Amino acid sequence: MEVARPEFRPDAAASREEMEATQREIAASAVFEDRFDFDPARAGRPEGPLVAGVDQAFLDDRVVSVVVVLRGDTVVERARSVSPTAFPYVPGLLSFREGGPILDAFEALDTRPDLVLFDGSGRIHFRQAGLATHMGVALDVPAVGVAKSLLCGRPVAPTDELAEGARVAVEANGRVDAPNGTVIGYAVQTRQFDSYRINPLYVSPGHRVSAETAADVALACRGGYKLPEPTRLADQYADEVKRSLGD
DNA sequence: GCGACAG
């Protein structure tokens, strides 16, 4: 798969100011509404769209980035990249640490997914340009951010005690570069038990997907675990590749 | 100065 917008390939050597300026450009190019031709209701279904999951694993000073493409529960293709870590983890600048390796993995992928799920935020970001947004715009592919914790924004209601399948909107607050009250994502309960509480996932639009649809597909791709299958399998594969490198 | 902070 090709990088549609090479100018947005993450530059780990840029200054923090340049990175933030790039994020504002990306946010301006991002489309936070549904703009695709497949049926989102069929995501995760046998004859449904091709959905990919992306995740990373780290080993010393190297990054393993993988992409796993699924149709229903069948793995269609997997691709990977292994490269030296070029930038540290800085809240708000995650795509400059993992973005390069991710694009490398996509360039080694033959399949063009209909939708891609990333392990991190999309619009739930200070400048509305999280990892899923940056990658979605660079690849010009429908993208969704699936994070395990909230970077910024405020849930409009308590998110503990949510029933499986339920969701609570996350609105922009003072820390987000968007009008207060703008729905930038959803806290989504993909898995829940009667006895102990499981924290929700924080799902947000990356590119070409609305906040509602992002939450819909995260739920549609469930496979019995907290993480949607595409992301869960990517997580698993990244660990597998990492171990094969010596550990 | 203090708190917040995806992976």
Place this chain on the structure above:
DNA sequence: ATCTTGTCGC
């Protein structure tokens, strides 16, 4: 993200 055994409870 990563370091890590057992252990309590569905």
